[in-house]
Amino acid sequence: MSFELYPAIDLKDGQCVRLLRGEMDKATQYNPDPADQARQFAEMGFTNLHVVDLNGAFAGESANTDAVKAILSATNAPVQLGGGIRTRAQIDAWLEAGVSRVILGTAALRDPELVKDAARALPGQVVVGIDAKDGMVAVEGWAETSDMKAVDLAKAFEGCGVAALIVTDIARDGMKTGVNVTFTGELADAVSIPVIASGGVASAQDIRALRAHQGQRAISGSILGRALYDGDLDPAEAIKLAR
Structure with missing residues (x-):
């Protein structure tokens, strides 16, 4: 099975940033030009x-539209x-604007029928x-934790054509403490939908x-x-390991 890598561009106020554990006031700016x-x-x-x-995740509607469109214009990558x-x-x-896949998080919990349809x-x-x-499961830009187990939410989307699940352990996101392989693996084993790990990748060892x-x-x-972004993960090594 192929293993795909997805470098993240997180947008806050039109700029490329990274957060610690999803907290908007703990943003590090990495590039003012997302494109x-x-x-x-x-x-x-x-x-x-x-x-x-990121602003959109909290607002409930797209807030960095210009930055996203600039990214779409700058690359042929999906x-x-x-x-x-x-x-x-x-x-x-x-x-229609050219995004290859949309990611639904809060909607998956609040309006699962929308996602399935x-x-x-x-x-x-x-x-x-x-x-x-x-x-x-946490929603609304991670500001709110629900009473739904992540694995139960994952199972709810079996058989409807969802392309993938992106599974994030918030406690590790942006912390470079190592990805939660156990938690991610449990979800991968629970469903037939491809599972993508997110949060905490610190080095090539996490990809291994x-x-x-x-x-x-x-x-x-x-x-x-x-x-x-910090240079702890060599792009060439990461790509080689993924292949």
């Missing part, structure tokens, strides 16, 4: 991009976009983001660990964030 960052990732050899509209996408109209608008109508273009605190997961199903990929 330039997209070009840099392409030059490194990455063939996918993971873009999150872009998956999340953050504030809560309606079918928003899903359709972003796919969209996934059936748009095969391969709808991804569910499952963000978890201590195994429980994700690839080495011995369960019923392989983990299908990983989001790369702060470790890539």
